[in-house]
Amino acid sequence: MSESVGTRVPMYTPEFAADPHRVYRETRERYGSLVPVELAPGVPATLVVGYRTAVRILNDPERFPADPRAWQAGVPADCPVLPMMQWRPNALRNAGTEHARYRQTNTAGLTGIDHYGLQGTVEKVAVSLINSFCAAGSADLVRDYAFPLAFRVLNQLLGCPVEIAAQAAEGFRAVFEGVSAERGNKMLIDALLRLTQHKRAHPGHDVTTRMLHHPAGLTDTEMVHQLATLYGAGIEPQQNLIVNAMLLLLVDDRFRGSALGGSLSTREALDEVLFDDPPMANFCISFPPRSVLIDDCWLPAHQPVVISMAACNTDPAIRTAEFAGNRSHLAWGAGPHTCPASSLAYLIAQEAVDQLLDALPELHLTIPATELTWRPGPFHRALLSLPVAFTPARPLPEPY
Numbered sequence: 001m002s003e004s005v006g007t008r009v010p011m012y013t014p015e016f017a018a019d020p021h022r023v024y025r026e027t028r029e030r031y032g033s034l035v036p037v038e039l040a041p042g043v044p045a046t047l048v049v050g051y052r053t054a055v056r057i058l059n060d061p062e063r064f065p066a067d068p069r070a071w072q073a074g075v076p077a078d079c080p081v082l083p084m085m086q087w088r089p090n091a092l093r094n095a096g097t098e099h100a101r102y103r104q105t106n107t108a109g110l111t112g113i114d115h116y117g118l119q120g121t122v123e124k125v126a127v128s129l130i131n132s133f134c135a136a137g138s139a140d141l142v143r144d145y146a147f148p149l150a151f152r153v154l155n156q157l158l159g160c161p162v163e164i165a166a167q168a169a170e171g172f173r174a175v176f177e178g179v180s181a182e183r184g185n186k187m188l189i190d191a192l193l194r195l196t197q198h199k200r201a202h203p204g205h206d207v208t209t210r211m212l213h214h215p216a217g218l219t220d221t222e223m224v225h226q227l228a229t230l231y232g233a234g235i236e237p238q239q240n241l242i243v244n245a246m247l248l249l250l251v252d253d254r255f256r257g258s259a260l261g262g263s264l265s266t267r268e269a270l271d272e273v274l275f276d277d278p279p280m281a282n283f284c285i286s287f288p289p290r291s292v293l294i295d296d297c298w299l300p301a302h303q304p305v306v307i308s309m310a311a312c313n314t315d316p317a318i319r320t321a322e323f324a325g326n327r328s329h330l331a332w333g334a335g336p337h338t339c340p341a342s343s344l345a346y347l348i349a350q351e352a353v354d355q356l357l358d359a360l361p362e363l364h365l366t367i368p369a370t371e372l373t374w375r376p377g378p379f380h381r382a383l384l385s386l387p388v389a390f391t392p393a394r395p396l397p398e399p400y
Contacts, residue, residue: 007036008036008037008038008044009023009027009035009036009037009038009047010037010038010041011037011038011039011047011282011378012038012039012040012041012080012376012377012378013376014376016376016378017374017375017376017377018374020281020310020311020381021276021310021311021314024049024308024310024311024314027047027049028049028050028311028315032050032295032297033048033049033050033052033053033295034046034047034048034049034050034053034294034295034297034299035047035048035049037306037378039081039085039304039306039378040079040080040081040378043075043079043081043304044303044304045285045303045304045305045306046299046303046304046305046306047282047306047308047311048305048306048307048308048311048312049308049311049312049315050295050312050315050317051312051313051315051317051318051330052315052317052318053294053295054284054307054308054309054312054330054334055330055334056294057286057294057305057307058284058307058330058333058334058335058337059334059335060335061095061099061286061335061336061337063288063292064286064287064288064292064305065095065096065286065287065288065289066092066093066094066095066099066285066286066287066337067087067093067094067095067287068085068086068087068093068285068287068304069087070287070289070301070302071085071287071302071303071304072085072086072087077182078181078182080181081181081378081379082181082182083181083182083184083185084379085285085304088225088228088229089102089221089222089225090102090222090225090226090228090229091103091106091226091229091337092229092337099336099337101216102216102218102222102226103336103340104214104216105211105214105216105218105226106211106226106229106230106340107340108210108211108214109207109208109210109211109214109226110207110340110341110344112207112210113157113207113344115343115344115347118153118157118344118347118348119347119351120399121153121156121157122149122153122347122348122351122352122355123351123355123399124398124399125148125149125152125153125156126145126149126351126352126355126356127355127359127396127397127398127399128398129144129145129148129149130145130355130356130359130360130395130396131395131396131398132144133145134359134360134392134393134394134395134396135392135393135394135395136392137389137390137391137392138366138387138388138389138390139387139388140385140386140387140388141242141243141246141356141385141386141387141388142239142243142383142384142385142386143385145242145352145356146238146239146240146242146243146246146352146386147235147239149239149242149348149352150234150235150236150238150239150242150348151165151169151235153234153238153348154230154231154234154235154238156206157206157207157234158195158206158207158208158227158230159199159204159205159206159207159208159209160195160208161195161198164191164194164195164198165191167187167188167190167191167194168187168188168191168192168195168231169235170184170187171184171185171186171187171188171189171190171191172184172188172228172231172232172235172236173236174187188228188231189224189228192223192224192227192228192231193220193224195208195227196208196212196220196223196224196227197220199212200212200220207230208223208227211223211226230341233339233341233345234341234345236279236380236382237279237280237345237380238279238345238348238349239279239382240279240280240380240381240382240383241270241273241274241278241279241345241349242348242349242352242353243382243383243386244273244277244279244381244383245266245269245270245273245349245353246353246356246363246386247369247372247383247386248269248272248273248277249265249266249269249353249357250363250364250365250369250388251365251369255268255269266350266353266354266357267350269353270346270349270350270353271329274313274329274331274332275313275314275329275331276310276313276314277310277381278309278310278313278329278330278331278381279331279380279381279382280309280331280379280380280381281308281309281310281379281380281381282306282307282308282309282310282311282378282379283306283307283309283333283379284306284307284309284330284333284334284337285304285305285306285307286304286305287302287303287304287305288300288301288302288303288305289301289302306378307330307333309329309330309331309333310381312330313329313330313331359393359396360390360391360393362390362391363388363389363390364388364389364390365386365387365388366387366388366389367387372384372385372386373385
């Protein structure tokens with residue numbers, strides 16, 4: 001992967017956000033499975049766009065560990081992608097025994113979630129949100145539905161009081177956007193410390209309490225960073241999964257005719273989105289501690305290696321036309337860092353979409369899909385808004 005100055009592909013521009021799949025195709029043809037990119041100005045990385053290469057890397061934590069400390073030593077504090085990539089005492093940014101300790105704690109917290117009860121929680125939140133705009137005849141499904149739904153459901157799972165949750169949400173939004181990211185990171189950490197201390201004093205039947213009571217005995221600081229990981233996975237990507245699935249259902253003729261059919265159509269749409277437009281399109285970052293040879297290319301030590309789940313899933317070498325029931329995509333990662341909450345995310349997204357389609361079956365976009373704006377950023381695949389209109393409807397009865 002030899003290169004001269006200026007050949008790295010920028011992943012932070014509006015042009016990349018508008019049509020990343022064109023970039024994936026063109027760079028795969030030019031570079032093969034490993035593409036030299038910039039995650040932010042002056043932040044070089046290697047983007048993996050080959051499916052089989054990605055699977056090898058994801059399952060090789062010895063050569064591709066997730067610990068970024070050597071890398072971040074040379075990164076300025078105001079780097080917009082640093083909060084998403086920096087070392088934290090959590091499962092996402094550690095390897096070996098520390099990774100196992102943190103992951104076991106997270107898994108214990110999540111395993112205690114009752115899926116049937118979660119479905120009821122999503123239904124209640126969905127109905128409340130739908131009732132807030134159903135009489136208006138229009139809504140922005142990002143601002144009015146997907147974001148507040150993901151936010152409220154996660155906070156209920158964590159047992160997080162409303163005032164703490166509001167501060168955490170503002171902080172994480174800044175981190176994901178890369179705007180005032182350093183300030184947003186501080187806001188988030190402060191909010192999650194408040195949540196940790198609140199749940200130590202007032203335990204409940206929630207994820208946070210179960211994690212606090214785990215035999216690993218995490219400190220307040222360690223708990224803060226586990227909670228930050230859950231916020232990172234439970235709000236922004238969850239919102240994007242719901243919105244991207246809704247977009248597909250609204251614009252693709254294969255789904256439009258069967259929208260009233262309910263769960264089968266929704267499952268197929270979710271599967272297709274997880275292949276083509278996964279909510280975290282480029283992530284699963286590793287930091288080789290020494291130069292490593294893979295696919296006849298030398299990757300430099302301590303430089304980020306980023307898996308493009310979106311590009312790998314659409315790699316012509318493995319691509320099939322069938323999505324229904326197909327779970328071979330990399331949207332949840334693979335190997336020791338596979339997302340432990342994938343079944344929960346799938347359940348929340350499916351219930352959210354089904355509730356909306358059942359309540360407002362005549363939903364349609366108010367602008368052409370080609371005029372929708374995708375938010376810039378190297379990691380997510382996220383619409384700025386999804387404006388829809390529908391026949392005004394009466395509020396739904398609140399579920400028990």
